[in-house]
Amino acid sequence: GMSERRACTVVGADRTSMRYRSCRADDGDLRSRLRELAQQRRRFGYRRLHILLRRDGITINRKKTQRLYREEGLTVRRRKGRRRATGSRAPASVLALPNQRWSLDFVHDQLVTGRRFRVLNIVDDVTRECLRAV
Numbered sequence: 001g002m003s004e005r006r007a008c009t010v011v012g013a014d015r016t017s018m019r020y021r022s023c024r025a026d027d028g029d030l031r032s033r034l035r036e037l038a039q040q041r042r043r044f045g046y047r048r049l050h051i052l053l054r055r056d057g058i059t060i061n062r063k064k065t066q067r068l069y070r071e072e073g074l075t076v077r078r079r080k081g082r083r084r085a086t087g088s089r090a091p092a093s094v095l096a097l098p099n100q101r102w103s104l105d106f107v108h109d110q111l112v113t114g115r116r117f118r119v120l121n122i123v124d125d126v127t128r129e130c131l132r133a134v
Contacts (some may be wrong), residue, residue, distance in 0.1 A: 030058065031068055045076050046068075066134040101125045 008015045033056070033083070046069035050062050103125055109116040110122050122132040 027068060030060070031072060033058070034065070034068055035072055035074065038069075038072075043075050046074075051073075096126070096128075098124055098126045102131065 002010075004015065004018065008018055029049075030053075034049060035052065037052050038044065041048070041052075046066045047062070049069065050065040053060055053065065073096070103123045105121050105123070106118055107121060108116060110116045119131075120134045121130055122128050122134075
């Protein structure tokens with residue numbers, strides 16, 4: 001019920017922005033072609049689709065391709081994680097005889113003086129006996 005000038009003053013908007021009419025051309029066929037290419041090649045992002053559009057003879061700015069790609073909701077499908085093997089693992093074979101398998105491990109510590117040292121331990125897996133500490 002009030003003039004445009006007064007309404008814009010109350011809202012704090014510029015009158016030219018209220019009168020603006022977009023002169024952008026209709027991109028319906030371009031959008032459909034972009035959707036078509038994205039459907040054919042699901043792993044392609046907007047950059048690769050832009051190259052395919054160029055090969056088709058459609059000269060378009062890369063930023064416009066990106067805008068249309070985003071507006072159409074065409075995102076690269078996320079890959080699912082690697083499938084893990086299901087089921088239980090077979091237990092490790094139990095060795096009943098000593099000296100058939102050894103384990104090596106480094107142990108490190110620090111003295112009160114600040115000096116550090118490392119020790120290599122060689123352990124028999126069956127008897128759990130430390131054969132050597134070097």
